[in-house]
Amino acid sequence: MKLHEYYSKRIFGEYGIPIPPGELAKTPAEAQKIAKKIGYPVVVKSQVLVGGRGKAGGIRVAKTAPEVKQHAEDILALTIKGLPVRMVLVDQAADIKTEIYLGITNDRSARKPVIMASAAGGVDIEEVAHSTPEKIIKRHIDPLMGLQSYQSRDLAAGIDLPREQWREFGKIALGLWKAYIGSDATLAEINPLVITGSGDLLAVDGKMVLDDNALFRHADLEELRDLDVDQEAEIRAREHGLSFIKLDGDIGCMVNGAGLAMTTMDIIKLFGGEPANFLDIGGGASADKVAAALEIILSDSNVKAILFNIFGGITRCDLVAKGILEALSEVKTDVPMVVRLVGTNAAEGRQLLKNANMETADTLAEAAKMAVKAARG
Amino acid sequence: MSILVNKNTRLLVQGITGQEGLFHTEKMVSYGTNVVAGVTPGKGGEWVLNGKIPVFDSVNIARNATGANATIIFVPARFAADAMFEAADAAMELIICISEGVPVSDMMRVRNFLDQKGVRLVGPNCPGLLTPGEAKVGIIPGNITIPGNIGVVSRSGTLTYEVLYALKNLGLGVSTCVGIGGDPINGTNFIDTLEMFQEDPDTEKIVLIGEIGGTDEEQAAEYITKNVTKPIAGFIAGLSAPPGKRMGHAGAIVQGGTGLAEDKIKALEAAGVKIAQHPEEIPSLL
Numbered sequence: 265m266k267l268h269e270y271y272s273k274r275i276f277g278e279y280g281i282p283i284p285p286g287e288l289a290k291t292p293a294e295a296q297k298i299a300k301k302i303g304y305p306v307v308v309k310s311q312v313l314v315g316g317r318g319k320a321g322g323i324r325v326a327k328t329a330p331e332v333k334q335h336a337e338d339i340l341a342l343t344i345k346g347l348p349v350r351m352v353l354v355d356q357a358a359d360i361k362t363e364i365y366l367g368i369t370n371d372r373s374a375r376k377p378v379i380m381a382s383a384a385g386g387v388d389i390e391e392v393a394h395s396t397p398e399k400i401i402k403r404h405i406d407p408l409m410g411l412q413s414y415q416s417r418d419l420a421a422g423i424d425l426p427r428e429q430w431r432e433f434g435k436i437a438l439g440l441w442k443a444y445i446g447s448d449a450t451l452a453e454i455n456p457l458v459i460t461g462s463g464d465l466l467a468v469d470g471k472m473v474l475d476d477n478a479l480f481r482h483a484d485l486e487e488l489r490d491l492d493v494d495q496e497a498e499i500r501a502r503e504h505g506l507s508f509i510k511l512d513g514d515i516g517c518m519v520n521g522a523g524l525a526m527t528t529m530d531i532i533k534l535f536g537g538e539p540a541n542f543l544d545i546g547g548g549a550s551a552d553k554v555a556a557a558l559e560i561i562l563s564d565s566n567v568k569a570i571l572f573n574i575f576g577g578i579t580r581c582d583l584v585a586k587g588i589l590e591a592l593s594e595v596k597t598d599v600p601m602v603v604r605l606v607g608t609n610a611a612e613g614r615q616l617l618k619n620a621n622m623e624t625a626d627t628l629a630e631a632a633k634m635a636v637k638a639a640r641g
Numbered sequence: 642m643s644i645l646v647n648k649n650t651r652l653l654v655q656g657i658t659g660q661e662g663l664f665h666t667e668k669m670v671s672y673g674t675n676v677v678a679g680v681t682p683g684k685g686g687e688w689v690l691n692g693k694i695p696v697f698d699s700v701n702i703a704r705n706a707t708g709a710n711a712t713i714i715f716v717p718a719r720f721a722a723d724a725m726f727e728a729a730d731a732a733m734e735l736i737i738c739i740s741e742g743v744p745v746s747d748m749m750r751v752r753n754f755l756d757q758k759g760v761r762l763v764g765p766n767c768p769g770l771l772t773p774g775e776a777k778v779g780i781i782p783g784n785i786t787i788p789g790n791i792g793v794v795s796r797s798g799t800l801t802y803e804v805l806y807a808l809k810n811l812g813l814g815v816s817t818c819v820g821i822g823g824d825p826i827n828g829t830n831f832i833d834t835l836e837m838f839q840e841d842p843d844t845e846k847i848v849l850i851g852e853i854g855g856t857d858e859e860q861a862a863e864y865i866t867k868n869v870t871k872p873i874a875g876f877i878a879g880l881s882a883p884p885g886k887r888m889g890h891a892g893a894i895v896q897g898g899t900g901l902a903e904d905k906i907k908a909l910e911a912a913g914v915k916i917a918q919h920p921e922e923i924p925s926l927l
Binding site: 372373375376377390393394406408448450478480507509520521523526529530531533539542544575577578606607608628629 | 743745750753754802823853860881
C-alpha cells in the first residue's frame with residue numbers, strides 16, 4: 265500500500281527527519297489559510313499516488329495569496345494519469361541549493377534491506393539506476409543489527425557530501441531506517457533531500473510503500489488507503505478474500521491458486537485470446553466464493569466468455585462441480601462458460617457439469633481454445 | 642532415496658490444534674508420515690486424532706520428548722516468525738512453513754537468524770514437501786503422484802499439482818516434490834534444491850516451475866550451467882502478467898524491469914533447460 269507524500273513526510277517528521285512546515289488542504293480557501301500561517305513563498309503540491317506530478321502541472325510555487333488560490337483551484341481540478349486530485353499539500357518553499365537522494369528498500373536476492381544514496385537527487389532514481397548505476401551508493405543493512413553509523417558515513421562520503429553535513433545526514437539516515445522498520449515499509453524514500461542555502465538538510469519530498477502483509481500491525485495506516493488507485497472490482501474482491509486483478513481482455517478467468525491463475529492467462533494468450541482478469545479463488549472453490557467471483561467477473565462488460573480452471577486435490581472435483589452449479593443458480597448470465605476440472609474425481613465432476621449443459625474440457629490447452637472460440641462468438 | 646523428507650522424518654506440527662493444522666495433520670498421518678507430536682502454546686498435555694498424537698506447549702519440550710527432527714508450521718501469518726524462531730532455537734534441522742502472508746520484515750529477520758543457526762527452511766507461503774510413498778510434509782494432495790525418479794521444484798501450489806498429476810497419468814513418478822513458496826524472501830530456493838537433486842542418486846530428471854518476480858530463476862540458470870548434469874524441463878508462469886501488479890503471490894511482481902518471464906525463460910533455455918509453452922507439455926519434454 266502506497267502512502268501519500270504528506271503522510272510519508274509526517275512519519276519522517278515523527279522520526280526526527282527535518283521536513284518543511286506544511287499542511288493538507290482540500291479547498292483553495294484552506295490552502296490560502298495555510299499559506300498565510302506558514303509564510304510565502306509556498307509550494308502547492310497535488311497528493312496523488314503516481315509519479316510525474318510536476319510535469320503534469322501538479323506542483324506549483326506561489327508567492328502571494330491570489331496565486332495560492334489560483335494554483336490550488338487549478339490543481340484540485342486536475343486528473344493526473346487517471347487519478348483525480350482530491351487534496352493538495354501546502355509546504356513552505358525551500359531554498360534549494362543541492363538535491364540528493366536517500367532511500368531504503370528490500371533487496372530480494374540479498375534478503376536484506378538496502379540503503380541507497382545518490383548525488384543525483386530530484387530525478388527518477390530507477391532511471392539513474394538504469395543509465396548511471398555508479399552514481400548510486402548502496403549498503404546492505406543487517407536486519408538483526410539495524411543501520412550502523414559507519415554505513416551512513418560511507419554513503420555520505422560516497423556521494424561527496426561536504427563533511428560538515430555528515431552528522432546531520434547520519435541522523436536523517438537513521439531516522440529513515442527507523443521509519444522504514446517501524447512502519448513495516450518496503451520502500452521509504454526522500455527524493456529530493458535538499459541542502460538549503462544555509463547548509464541545512466531538508467526532506468522536501470517523501471514516499472513510502474507499506475507491506476500489505478504487515479498492515480495488521482498498523483491499523484492506523486490501513487485507514488489511509490487511497491481507494492482511487494484500485495479498481496472497484498479489486499476492492500470488492502478483497503472484501504470477499506479473493507485475489508483479483510482487472511486486465512484489458514475479454515475472457516474472464518476463475519482459477520484456484522495464483523500460479524495456475526497466471527498460467528491460465530498465459531495459455532489464453534498463447535491461443536490467441538486476451539484474459540480479462542487474474543483471479544485466484546483459493547483452495548476449495550466453494551459455492552459462495554464461486555458466486556462472488558462470478559459477479560465480480562461479470563461486472564466487466566468486456567467479458568465475452570469465462571474459463572474455469574480448477575484443480576481438485578484435497579477438494580474433490582465432483583464437489584467443486586456442485587459448487588459451480590450452485591453458484592450459477594444464484595448468478596444468472598448468458599455469457600458462455602468453459603469448465604476444465606482436473607484432479608481427484610474429475611470424470612464425475614465433468615459429468616455433473618455436462619448433465620447441466622455446460623461445456624467441459626479435459627486439458628488446459630483444449631479449454632483455452634474453446635474459451636477463445638466462445639469469446640469470438 | 643529422495644531429498645529433505647523420507648520415512649525417517651520425525652515430524653512436529655506447530656499449530657496442530659488449529660483448523661488447518663489439524664485437518665492437514667490427519668491427511669499427513671493417513672499418508673504414512675511419522676507425525677510424532679504437535680505444539681500449541683497453552684494446550685500442552687492434550688491429545689489429538691483420537692489420542693494418537695500428543696500436544697506440547699513448546700517446540701523444545703516436544704523435541705526433547707519425541708526426538709523430532711523436522712517441524713511444519715500452520716500458525717497464522719502474524720505468529721509465523723515467532724514459530725520459526727522458536728523452531729530454530731530448539732535446534733530443529735528442517736522447518737517447513739506453510740503460513741501465507743508473513744510480513745517481509747519478519748522474513749528478513751527470520752532468514753538471517755536461521756542462516757546463522759544453520760537451519761534449513763522451506764517456505765513460507767508454500768505447499769511443503771512430498772516424497773511419494775514415504776512422507777507427505779505439507780498440503781500437496783497425496784493421491785496425485787506416485788514414486789519415481791523425477792525431482793520437482795516449484796514456487797507455486799496448484800500449478801505444481803497439475804504437473805504432478807499430468808506425470809502420474811503417464812505413469813511417471815516423483816522422487817521428491819519441493820514447494821519453495823511464492824514469497825519474495827523465503828528459505829530454500831531453486832539453487833539449494835537443484836544441488837540436492839543433482840546429488841540424489843534416485844533423482845534422474847528434474848522439473849523446475851518458476852514464475853515472474855525476482856531473479857531466482859536467472860540465478861538458478863547460472864547454477865545449472867556450472868553444476869547440474871541431469872536433464873531439466875521447466876515452465877515459467879506470468880508471460881501475460883502486467884508489470885507493477887502483484888499476481889496473487891507476494892513475490893510474483895515485475896518491478897523496475899526485473900522479474901520478467903521472458904528474461905527467465907531466456908536464461909533457463911541458455912542453460913539447456915527445456916521450457917514448456919504450457920504445463921501439460923512438460924512430461925513430453927522429459
